[in-house]
Amino acid sequence: MSLYKTLAWPLLRHLDAEQAHRLSLDLLKCLPLPPAPQPDPILRCRLAGIELPSPVGLAAGFDKNAEVPDAMLRLGFGFVEIGGVTPRAQPGNPKPRVFRLEADRAVINRMGFNNAGLDAAVARLAARPRRADGKTHGIIGANLGANKDSADRPGDYALGYAALAPLVDFCVVNVSSPNTPGLRNLQGREELSSLLDRLAPLRAARPKPLFVKIAPDLAEADLDDIAELALAHKLDGLIATNTTISRPSSLQSPHKAETGGLSGAPLFEPSTAVLRQLYARLGGRIALIGVGGIASGAQAYAKIRAGANAVQLYSALVYEGPGLARRIATELAALLKQDGFKSVSDAVGVAAR
Numbered sequence: 085m086s087l088y089k090t091l092a093w094p095l096l097r098h099l100d101a102e103q104a105h106r107l108s109l110d111l112l113k114c115l116p117l118p119p120a121p122q123p124d125p126i127l128r129c130r131l132a133g134i135e136l137p138s139p140v141g142l143a144a145g146f147d148k149n150a151e152v153p154d155a156m157l158r159l160g161f162g163f164v165e166i167g168g169v170t171p172r173a174q175p176g177n178p179k180p181r182v183f184r185l186e187a188d189r190a191v192i193n194r195m196g197f198n199n200a201g202l203d204a205a206v207a208r209l210a211a212r213p214r215r216a217d218g219k220t221h222g223i224i225g226a227n228l229g230a231n232k233d234s235a236d237r238p239g240d241y242a243l244g245y246a247a248l249a250p251l252v253d254f255c256v257v258n259v260s261s262p263n264t265p266g267l268r269n270l271q272g273r274e275e276l277s278s279l280l281d282r283l284a285p286l287r288a289a290r291p292k293p294l295f296v297k298i299a300p301d302l303a304e305a306d307l308d309d310i311a312e313l314a315l316a317h318k319l320d321g322l323i324a325t326n327t328t329i330s331r332p333s334s335l336q337s338p339h340k341a342e343t344g345g346l347s348g349a350p351l352f353e354p355s356t357a358v359l360r361q362l363y364a365r366l367g368g369r370i371a372l373i374g375v376g377g378i379a380s381g382a383q384a385y386a387k388i389r390a391g392a393n394a395v396q397l398y399s400a401l402v403y404e405g406p407g408l409a410r411r412i413a414t415e416l417a418a419l420l421k422q423d424g425f426k427s428v429s430d431a432v433g434v435a436a437r
Contacts, residue, residue: 088405101182112155120160124417129428131394132293132320132371134253138162138413139428143375143396144227148199150208157222160410167227168258171243173201185337191399194344196263197229202247209251225254232264238282249292260299260326262345273309280317293320300325300354311365321371324362325355348399352377356390363391363436381415389435
């Protein structure tokens with residue numbers, strides 16, 4: 085961690101944020117990373133029926149095209165979510181479209197689902213190394229998106245699920261990115277119900293845990309609807325939350341007024357509030373993944389205590405470097421033991437009950 089902050093970060097921060105990200109991916113593809121050490125046994129947990137070695141996961145957006153999922157597992161993540169993947173490749177929004185807010189430990193992005201498309205993701209996932217029993221190493225999920233110019237966005241999610249479900253351990257319907265015009269409308273009661281109906285026969289034919297990723301900017305009535313739909317459609321879980329379009333008055337960085345989704349430290353409190361509200365509505369009947377502003381074991385622990393079965397992070401990697409997942413896992417294990425818990429599941433929701 086100190087090497088990153090003293091050597092790598094001073095160089096990377098002078099690159100455009102998107103260029104620095106591309107360089108990170110290229111390095112991860114060629115560096116001979118050793119396997120991650122086994123996490124503390126107290127961190128073993130279940131997420132929608134999936135056995136995880138650790139509840140600390142990588143959020144979607146870092147590895148859009150499934151280029152380095154195994155490298156990220158070797159860095160200590162308990163699971164990795166690739167994507168978002170749209171059926172057809174698309175360039176995304178005009179550059180520049182990623183902005184570091186260093187003083188706020190935050191990022192604003194308006195990427196717009198830039199990715200190489202479904203065929204590229206399928207090819208890379210199918211080519212992942214396999215064990216002697218034919219199974220791949222580690223837990224991988226796929227974040228599904230819709231093309232910006234699609235005339236049938238529910239159909240885009242259906243295409244993504246049909247192609248990627250056989251290759252991953254879970255799928256995520258991303259209807260909460262703020263950077264594709266109109267996409268967040270799919271969080272509405274009728275629109276989301278229709279989308280999930282579209283996926284129902286595919287889920288019956290190729291069952292895989294299915295999550296829906298929601299925005300932090302929803303009204304309480306919207307959360308009521310989403311919780312009700314999640315149960316009615318037998319979703320396996322919800323991910324709370326995506327980036328926010330709000331701009332807290334506390335922001336200090338020069339780029340604070342840029343258009344796009346805000347992530348990082350300022351998102352921690354609002355995303356945790358949404359998580360807490362969902363847990364109150366759902367009471368553990370489906371799994372919850374907490375995302376937003378996590379940069380320490382204490383913050384991961386707070387999400388779990390608020391109702392998360394597992395957590396994900398991304399933006400903090402920009403400032404903390406590649407050792408972050410292992411550090412958070414170590415800190416989280418210590419906090420669980422300090423409070424007398426025997427497992428992650430014992431701590432889920434204790435602050436929201």
